Amino acid sequence: MALSDATDATAQAGQGTPARKPTRIFKNLSSKIASLPMVFTALVIFVGGTVWTIVYSFTSSGLLPRLKWVGLDQYERLWSSRKWIVSIENLAIYGICSLILTLVIGFTLAALLDRKVRGEGVLRTIFLYPFALSFIVTGLVWQWILNPQLGLQNIIREMGWESFAFDPMNNSKIVMFGLLIAGLWQGTGLIMCIMLAGLRGIDEDIWKAARVDGIGTVKTYIRVIIPMMRPVFVTSLVLIGSGIVKLYDLVVAQTSGGPGISSQVPAMYVMTSMFGGQNLGQGFAASTMMLVTVVIILVPWAILEFGGKKRG
Amino acid sequence: MADSGTMTAAMTGPRGPKPKRAFNRTNIMIYGTLIVVALYYALPLYVMVVTSLKGLPEIQVGNIFAPPMEVTFEPWVKAWSQACTGINCDGLSRGFWNSVRILIPSLIISVAVASVNGYALSMWKFKGSEVFFGILMIGAFIPYQIMLYPIVILLREAGLYGSLTGLVLVHVAFGMPINTLLFRNYFASIPEELFKAARVDGAGFWAIFFRIMLPMSLPIFVVSLIIQVTGIWNDFLFGVTYISSPDRYPMTVQLNNIVNSVQGVKEYNVNMAATLLTGLVPLVIYFASGKLFVRGIAAGAVKG
Numbered sequence: 001m002a003l004s005d006a007t008d009a010t011a012q013a014g015q016g017t018p019a020r021k022p023t024r025i026f027k028n029l030s031s032k033i034a035s036l037p038m039v040f041t042a043l044v045i046f047v048g049g050t051v052w053t054i055v056y057s058f059t060s061s062g063l064l065p066r067l068k069w070v071g072l073d074q075y076e077r078l079w080s081s082r083k084w085i086v087s088i089e090n091l092a093i094y095g096i097c098s099l100i101l102t103l104v105i106g107f108t109l110a111a112l113l114d115r116k117v118r119g120e121g122v123l124r125t126i127f128l129y130p131f132a133l134s135f136i137v138t139g140l141v142w143q144w145i146l147n148p149q150l151g152l153q154n155i156i157r158e159m160g161w162e163s164f165a166f167d168p169m170n171n172s173k174i175v176m177f178g179l180l181i182a183g184l185w186q187g188t189g190l191i192m193c194i195m196l197a198g199l200r201g202i203d204e205d206i207w208k209a210a211r212v213d214g215i216g217t218v219k220t221y222i223r224v225i226i227p228m229m230r231p232v233f234v235t236s237l238v239l240i241g242s243g244i245v246k247l248y249d250l251v252v253a254q255t256s257g258g259p260g261i262s263s264q265v266p267a268m269y270v271m272t273s274m275f276g277g278q279n280l281g282q283g284f285a286a287s288t289m290m291l292v293t294v295v296i297i298l299v300p301w302a303i304l305e306f307g308g309k310k311r312g
Numbered sequence: 313m314a315d316s317g318t319m320t321a322a323m324t325g326p327r328g329p330k331p332k333r334a335f336n337r338t339n340i341m342i343y344g345t346l347i348v349v350a351l352y353y354a355l356p357l358y359v360m361v362v363t364s365l366k367g368l369p370e371i372q373v374g375n376i377f378a379p380p381m382e383v384t385f386e387p388w389v390k391a392w393s394q395a396c397t398g399i400n401c402d403g404l405s406r407g408f409w410n411s412v413r414i415l416i417p418s419l420i421i422s423v424a425v426a427s428v429n430g431y432a433l434s435m436w437k438f439k440g441s442e443v444f445f446g447i448l449m450i451g452a453f454i455p456y457q458i459m460l461y462p463i464v465i466l467l468r469e470a471g472l473y474g475s476l477t478g479l480v481l482v483h484v485a486f487g488m489p490i491n492t493l494l495f496r497n498y499f500a501s502i503p504e505e506l507f508k509a510a511r512v513d514g515a516g517f518w519a520i521f522f523r524i525m526l527p528m529s530l531p532i533f534v535v536s537l538i539i540q541v542t543g544i545w546n547d548f549l550f551g552v553t554y555i556s557s558p559d560r561y562p563m564t565v566q567l568n569n570i571v572n573s574v575q576g577v578k579e580y581n582v583n584m585a586a587t588l589l590t591g592l593v594p595l596v597i598y599f600a601s602g603k604l605f606v607r608g609i610a611a612g613a614v615k616g
Binding site: 027028030031032034035037038039041042043044045046047048049050052053054056065105108109112113115117123124125126127128129130132133134135136137138140141142143144145147150151152154155158185189193238242245246248249252253256267270271274275280283284286287288290291294298 | 447591602
């Protein structure tokens, strides 16, 4: 800590301000003024907004926010709400499947593309283009493809497999998998790209050494390459994880939370209670729970990444 | 000569034939998998295009994967200029222009702010600047839902709630983390000597920024613009939260309202034409920018 402070100070001194100046506030004044939008965003919107919502989650705010304390009432109501429980369960199913499948598919595609295939550019373009599209577009396309009367199910039945059934848009038991297919379609390209960048960063000599030792390709990937790509995997995990918690647009477009409440997700619960149900307190409590989830994901990562060594 | 020939042969010998034998089987597997997966990725775009070119009767009896027997552009015309949301029946063009009016100022302001931020953070560090930057980065991971309502209050106090200006400011704020990071990393990679030389010559904060840094940083501006165009165009959450009147909804929100409206006959061809129209802007950006797009998301992702 002391060390990094010292280097900081020398770095600043090196950046041209005279060594001693009586008023510290005016040091670097232009820089401070230029950073005002950033300071405002960081302090007022990000910190202020978050703290405000957490504080008001302990009040009985309904149509309008008001400071009438009710302790943990909102949270008790939240956890006894059937809709919230369904939301959490859905997010858990979607999250676990999405996490595993995105990593597996992303890595496999990257590894296949890394085998010096022809037309890599074209394939990469195809795998990544869904990422440029919005979740709304993604949801609406898959809603159409999975349409039970006219879509995929119908075609496979017409091809002769009469008993084939895959109707996630109508079946509350598998609706989350319908969303999963769409979500994977949209998001795996990004992870593939990150993994591919990671694979390209691996020294060619590793492959030569593995070949000399007679280790097979698949085994080399599992035993040598994947452990070497730990930072890439961690980044991917954090990206996928924080994306999953935010899952909202896709559900709105593809299923609107239905059939019934079977594809509700926490972000949707927040939105309906805040802007639809005039039930601000519930929205605040639910969004605080979302924040807690993200903290649970991020803190172990932050400790792993930055805990051991000090920055710099 | 002969010696070295056999030498290289001996060295490459084990490598030469072996891949060749494995070549066929492995290659079929690799290309087979890649092609099947590529079909899965390409399929929705194909379905969107063919559906949007069919007439409604053909859709109702046919196969969604079949190419249109009779190509019609009527669904496109209808989606653009006649599709209804609520009482407005002037099509998706309204949402398109709203999105353009949101996009352009958001782009200019957010790239300007982010470039100055990145410049200040990498070359003019002041006490606490790293702390603010840290908060900004954490803010990128926090679920937006927790900040939605306080921003409603801020905008209402400023008299901007429900207006396009308000939404522009929201986009500037939430685009700030990723773009600031991008510019900060870019400026940090510029040799310090250049900065010092300019300081010795008496250039100040803004002079160095405009006369030295800006001309050097065109590529990163393009990357930042690409991130912002796709991000802002594809936004749904902020549009639906901070715009109060359907007249001013951005394209994504209007699209969702058109397709998921419960009234009337579902016109799948019009819906798909509308969906494709909404996706067109980011798709064009993506296919036109190629490597820069990848670079943008990789820069944002790997270091974020």
